Amino acid sequence: MLYIGNMKPLSHPKMEDVTVEGILYAFSNPIRIRIYAELASAECTQICSAYRDITGAKLPKSTLSQHFAILRETGLILSERKGTELHNKTRCAELKKRFGPMIESIIGAYIEQNARNKKSAKKKKRI
Amino acid sequence: MLYIGNMKPLSHPKMEDVTVEGILYAFSNPIRIRIYAELASAECTQICSAYRDITGAKLPKSTLSQHFAILRETGLILSERKGTELHNKTRCAELKKRFGPMIESIIGAYIEQNARNKKSAKKKKRI
DNA sequence: TTTGGTAGTTCGTAATAACAGAACTTAAGA
């Protein structure tokens, strides 16, 4: 394998090696599931740094970098370096082919949960 | 709260406090997702010790106890002590009401993955 | 072609969580 400099090349697993447990583990982290959900709803590739403020507070970039690496190595996203930027998109078509409605139903439930929480937070505020 | 002896009482979260991330975390462990899948397919409550050999090797009972506690405290299963035994069943109806098809699609994908792996193991053996 | 800045990665380490053996609780039966 060709290495340019000291950085590891980006590696993506073959879809046949992607596991249900791996995906669930990746999604069990609130930052990662959120990144995936937003990536899935985006129309074009997104760069890593676009998610620095995803939690409200500023995330350390080393942490963000690790989360993207986990999403990538789990098989959920495809990353490509363009200049200094890391461009990302989900592997949704392949994932759907392999895991059926699983991922969509997870993200659907996640989005619904957030909507519910927002509502109840508003309610609390009003009191 | 009434304590009988020194053991903590079994506590189950309200379904409204159960989270998507929590469920995914619980399922990200191969032993736990397997326990849940088997519990879901069982027709009656199952005792904890029924899963001692679930991995092929004998599991330490402290480990098994912890896994059941996590499934319970995540909101996935309902446990009840009967004598010295712990009887368990899934909270599938409530879960479905709250999370829609999510859990069924996860367990479906998990079962399919196992079937696929079994097949390819057989294939390997034949060679 | 140097200099400076930006985007992201890797390394080191401190905090955190998981695992499993040992000791314990509880209950049931001889």
Place this chain on the structure above:
DNA sequence: TCTTAAGTTCTGTTATTACGAACTACCAAA
């Protein structure tokens, strides 16, 4: 009452995670 069985809790060890600091890679302006 003694013993055994089923789980739980405690505890030390091991493995993971998170984040700051140092680093690489690339680009653009001087």
